[in-house]
Amino acid sequence: AQLKDCSYGPEESGERKYAAFLPEFFNELLSVLQIERLSAALIFPDPQSTLSTFIASTLTSLQPLPLQRLNSLVTFYGDDVLPELISAFRATEEFAVATDKIMEKIGITLSPAIPPSSVEELDSMQTPHRTHGRRHSIRQSFSRRLTRSSFSGSLLPQGNASSGALLDHAWEETLFEPFLDYQCDYGTLERKVLRSRLRQLSNASLGATSGARLLRERAVDVLSYADEALGRCMSFTHGYGIIGLIQALDDLFETFLETTRRDILDSNNTSLPASDSFEGGEDFAELDYSAADLALFQLTLHLLEAARGVLDRLVGFESKLRSSILQISGELRSTRDDPQGGYVSGTTRIALNMLQTSVLNNIELQSLLDAVDPEQPPLPHSAFTPATATFGSQRKQVGQPSIVILAGARKSVSDFAKFCQQRLQETILGPLLKHLSSYASQPVWLAADPRDRRAGTPGAGAVTDASIPTFSLSPSATIQRVAEGLLSLPRLFEVYADDDALAFSIETLPFVNVENLQQSLSSDLSSSAAAQGDEDTADARPRPRHLTSSSNALSIQVPPTQATNALALTPEAVSSAWLASLSLALLDHVTSRVLTSITRLSAQGAAQLAEDLGYLGQIGRALGVEWPPLEAWREAVGMEQEELKRRVNPGANVRITDEEREKPVMVDAMKAVAKLRGWSV
Secondary structure, three states: OOOOOOOOOOOOOOOOOHHHHHHHHHHHHHHHHHHHHHHHHHHOOOHHHHHHHHHHHHHHOOOOOHHHHHHHHHHHHHHHOHHHHHHHHHHHHHHHHHHHHHHHHHHHHHOOOOOHHHHHHHHHOOOHHHHHHHHHHHHHHHHHHHHHHHHOOOOOOOOOOOHHHHOOOHHHHHHHHHHHHHHHOHHHHHHHHHHHHHHHHHHHHEOOEOHHHHHHHHHHHHHHHHHHHHHHHHHHHOOOOHHHHHHHHHHHHHHHHHHHHHHHOOOOOOOOOOOOOOOOHHHHOOOOOOHHHHHHHHHHHHHHHHHHHHHHHHHHHHHHHHHHHHHHHHHHHHHHHOOOOOOOOOOOHHHHHHHHOOOOOOHHHHHHHHHHOOOOOOOOHHHOOHHHOHHHHHHHHHOOOOOOOOHHHHHHHHHHHHHHHHHHHHHHHHHHHHHHOOHHHOHHHHOOOOOOOOOOOOOOOOOOOOOOOOOOOOOOHHHHHHHHHHHOHHHHHHOOOOOHHHHOOHHHOOOOOHHHHHHHHHHHHHHHHHHHOOOOOOOOOOOOOOEEOOOOOOOOOOOHHHHHHHOOOOHHHHHHHHHHHHHHHHHHHHHHHHHHHOOOOOHHHHHHHHHHHHHHHHHHHHOOEEOHHHHHHHHHHOOOHHHHHHHHOOOOOOOOOHHHHOOHHHHHHHHHHHHHHOOOO
8 A cells, every 4th residue: 555654665655644545444454353253153163263364364465564553653643643553553453452352252152151053153164074073173262262362461351251251352362562662762753743842932923022921822732732631542552651741741841831931031121011911010110120020020929920820720630630540440450450440431341351452550559549539458568669659758758648740840830930939039130230240350359457557467558647537437339338238228118019920839939938827827926916905907017037048049938839839828928938039039149159159348338238237137127028148248347367277277175066067158258358367367
């Protein structure tokens, strides 16, 4: 046959596709089998086995072989080959079901349970002198069939006297074997299809719309792709490939959100999209933000809201996926309990048996089924391996009877929200960071102490004979502007106090321990209610909560896949979390980037720096946060040389407290200050 997508003949190919040609070929073969069924029982001593051999030899003598045809489909369609393979597989299953009925009819005809008169009628159709020998051959063929079926591992009951026990299914292995390798590789094939669909979607939607609407519209298509993938998994692997499906869906959402983020937030165009109307601009008029900053602020909020919608859709699809897994679990449990009782509409038991004995039916699949289906008996402890213990450990960690199936997809949504939060923080802190950009290069750090008359002192400037009186220092102008900016941050959230977008994925905010925040909020509210009794507390606000962080690492204590549903913070608590995160992010920038950029520090410069850091720490505490590295720098800058040496390089006779030993951030700050002062420690 000259086919369009898998031709093995001359260079010119036909117009038909393999998926359209295959049903026609199987229909012709079925017509032949219907005719041969009638004559085979009259001619051959073992008609069922003979017909099975006829089908197998027909398939194995085709040129090219069915496996070669499938390989050609892969070459022709590339990443989009899976739907074509499924079409061919479904046509093959339909042929197998129809052929199985034909073979069953032969089994009924030759069953020993039929009345002897029927056997006599069959024998009377033969020549008289062959009657006795014919009966003997039929009885011998029963034994051969049962022995062969037992050897091949058939799912059929071998000791049952029913007609099903007499069927010969060797032909089915030849029929389905070409598909088995592709079924085992289903996860990879599905991932390629989904990525191809996603590329087409990105090319079609890019430029047609923008902003948060682009994310929402793409999410609708992506969820439809996921639904189609679930159908392909059930059609091609009858659920045995569910692990590959989950991996492909996790990859789909990860790629989808990364692509969308790049198309929206990483593009050079940061102007406000036409689809996103800006509100509250007059409230920010007095703040030091450009029109582009305000546009990006509004866009990011809308993206957070759209991401929450994606998560809601994902959770809904996950429920549907869980229902399919429960169905698969019931079918596999039925097959384990009764290998002869397993039945799936539209296919044959041998096709299921080949999947059951393949690499798809592995410990990871069983772990998933046992975790999703609480009625399933747990696997023995020795059956778990580190590579497949994800589902069990996830259920134990969450403490719920069901697990998060698409954990990778949920993490992708969480990462997208986290990226939006970071861009939002960069936008809000942008003017303050701009003020700090020249802070490290200010000449005040090299200013000479008027009381220092020693020429050549490190950091000393021009030496004068006049003694200039020293007055109390005040924070530098730069730090004062930064402090004013920090104190004005609450105004940014007053307009959006009730906006749910700020609360979405709040557990991914950097430097904020949301569990502690929630506990502190509950404690404050309880204390406030107890103190006021039955008085009206509508205007009561939680007291400032001091949030601390002991390192530059992010403090995320709530699992991203569960925290969104678990947290129920008030708008005030959400605003407090954002203000704390912004404040700590700014203070971290000061200690990790700004202070480390100072090249030299005189005694007068050290005094000024200590005053600035102390003032900045007070502003942070006014906002309810503390940043240990900032306090460590402030303390180190105010130390004398001998004290600094003692703290950094303690001698054998100097006692160091346990508290000092447990403060590596303090040691790092003291070493950095010693280097700036030009002291050898």
